[in-house]
Amino acid sequence: MPVTDKRRSTLIATAGILVALVAVNTAAWFLVRGVRVDVTEERLYSLSPGVREIMAKLPEPVRLDFYWTREQGADVPQIRSYAQRVEEFLEELAQASGGKVELRVIDPEPFSETEDMARAAGIAPRTLDTTGRVLMLGLAVKGPTDKVESIPFLSPDQEPFLEYEIARRIVSVGRDSRATVAVLSTLPDTKPFDPRNPMQQGGGKYIIWQQLEQLFEVKRIDPAAPSIPQDAGVLLVIQPRELGGDALKAIDAWAVAGKPLIVLADPWCEADPAAKSMDFGSTGAGSTYDLGPLLAQWGVDIDKQNAVADRGFATRIMYRSQGGQVMEMAHPAWLSMNKEGFAKDDPVTAQLASLNLKGAGAVATLPGAKTTVTTVFSSTKDVQMIQTLKLGFFGEVDRLVRDFKPLGAPVAIGVRIAGEIESAYPGADGARAKGAANILLVADADLLDDANWVGADPQTGELRTIGDNGAFVVAALEQATGDRLLSGLRSRGGYARPFDRVDAMRKDAEQRYLTREQELQDQIKKGEMRINELQRERGAAAAGAVDANGFLVLTPEQAEELKKLEQASKDARRELREVQRSLRTEIERTGTRLMVLNVILWPLAVATLATGWISLRYRRQRGK
DSSP states (O other): OOHHHHHHHHHHHHHHHHHHHHHHHHHHHHHSTTOOOOOSTTOTTSOOHHHHHHHHTOSSOEEEEEEEOHHHHTTOHHHHHHHHHHHHHHHHHHHHTTTSEEEEEEOOOTTSHHHHHHHHTTOOOEEOSTTOOEEOEEEEEEOTTSOEEEESOOOGGGGGGHHHHHHHHHHHHHOSSOOEEEEEESSOSBOOOOTTOTTOOSOOBOHHHHHHHHHSEEEEOOTTSOOOOTTEEEEEEESOOSOOHHHHHHHHHHHHTTOOEEEEOOSSBTTOGGGOOOOTTSOOOOBOOOOTTHHHHTTEEEOTTEEEEESTTEEEEEEEOTTSOEEEEEEEEEEEEEGGGBOTTSTTTTTOOEEEEESOOOEEEOTTOOSEEEEEEEOOSSEEEEEGGGGTTTOOHHHHHHTOOOOSSOOEEEEEEEEEEEOSSOOTTSOOOEEEEEEEEESOSGGGSGGGTEEEOTTTOOEEEOSSHHHHHHHHHHHHTTOGGGTTOOOOOOOOOOOHHHHHHHHHHHHHHHHHHHHHHHHHHHHHHHHHHHHHHHHHHTTTOBOTTSOBOOOHHHHHHHHHHHHHHHHHHHHHHHHHHHHHHHHHHHHHHHHHIIIIIHHHHHHHHHHHHHHHHHHHHHHO
């Protein structure tokens, strides 16, 4: 066949394939519009099992009113693409409900009845620019009893929590009654006034309590006169300390009865107002828990004197080192946990994306324990137990990093306790009651603090979720009360893809930098001490040797040694300045190499291979 015929055939075949692809794509849009294939690593675009269960078990119809001003947001690409993803997600929800969820997409045009309807439903308008253009992007969820819950504005940076927020509202509007949660806590549920925070005009309840009171009937127990309500489905104990015997006995009796018990017991609770410190430069003060003999009866222990320091989950903060330099550093005792630390087979932690903890403890199983202790989240292998004293007034983050010596094995921070337990207190007849434990024990209470999982936009004051702390507590309570509808709801995964190699190199460089910095500072101090010793020796050995001005005269050997020490101190200070610059230089150099590799070299390699393959094919065709 002539070459021209081959080319003609190739062009015709290519055109036919393109036409077929367009035809198939068009047909698929109408025939199988709801069918999608999610190939993302974390299944970001698939409904979680919890949401599918919610949709399947809806007792009554629910209506979703999605308000989106298309024309106003058309020229904002980020908003436009996010609104489209939200609409597609809502369509998937409606499809999975089997007709129980009605979706209405409403365009609230300016100065229209639909705009008034959106405002009445609680949708908050946003001003786009100085011309006064207003954007609406929100959702109103209406239940069978006309109960309405709204998301005033669907912010793109909250996309990972979209599924959770929508499903939570669907469950809330469809419930006839709420489960009762009994709370025994020594921490307040109201924030103290902080004059250093300009966005906070007063106290107000912590966000976690605002959410829990929307979903549950929360009943607080007086630690001094404990009486657990009969209708309580779960007992939540938060940072128990200075509890009397009656309170400990009430917790013990609840646990032995086999009722769901969730305990947050922190060896170093920085969120406790009773232990707050205004000491600048330290990591603050903290309180410790006290559960009397109960943990031992459950077969576990949390060391009150030590906290978890984990370089693998360390949170990066700005810190002033001993040398006076302000730097970005990984705080090993402030943990930013990711999915690597969560049990994948636990209904509460299976789909967590992140948890933020501070000064958490390690839960250890006691030798000879009869209970079954299962880890639900843990540290990495790059972990060390540090004294809680080092997190207080004597705490120095750079010293924690410099002195870090990993254990090489992870430690448990949150566990489930099951199996037979015996009461810690004998009855009137001297016998101890026995029962089957149903306990979730977490060695941290700081996770409830707003600062650890929500943040305010400095411009608008709008709250933004930065962790799954709230979702974890809600899911644990839902699972404990027997209502599993929300147990599968969590963040839809993290969209950020951090450079793990760069992070690891940064941590190694930090430790090397801080170690060398300490060596040089010690060298300088020793030099200064030796100079002072020579001065004293000069005064003792040459009491009668003075010059014309009355100053003592050094021997030639002393003068030479003093000169060497002064030069060594100067060299050490010079090297210290170089070492202080080396950390940032090394990190920037590594980032540049990776950027060149990913942006330039890899595309060039792919292009070269593709060019070579095309050239080879062309030569073979011409040779025929």
